[in-house]
Amino acid sequence: MDQTTVEKILAKLSDGLLPVQEPEKTWGGYGSGNPCAACDEPILPHLVEHEVDLESTTLLFHAACDAMWRPTAAGSPRRHGAP
Numbered sequence: 001m002d003q004t005t006v007e008k009i010l011a012k013l014s015d016g017l018l019p020v021q022e023p024e025k026t027w028g029g030y031g032s033g034n035p036c037a038a039c040d041e042p043i044l045p046h047l048v049e050h051e052v053d054l055e056s057t058t059l060l061f062h063a064a065c066d067a068m069w070r071p072t073a074a075g076s077p078r079r080h081g082a083p
């Protein structure tokens, strides 16, 4: 497992494991040990967690992973017509 976080995000976007749509709302807080949707590492209590509300689901990210997921999702071919 030597994938970088961006590589993980790209793989999950193309596998449909991460959404490509724009989130409706984002909440910030401290982690509660749940795994990050992007890098799969636990979001520990001293780290900032972003809770991202989408149409059908809610995802948890490290603040840094959220910041990488957004532009990567925006550039994904899935957002531009592909099912």
Ligand SMILES: [Zn+2]
Pocket: 036, 037, 038, 039, 040, 041, 061, 062, 065
């Ligand atoms: Zn993460």
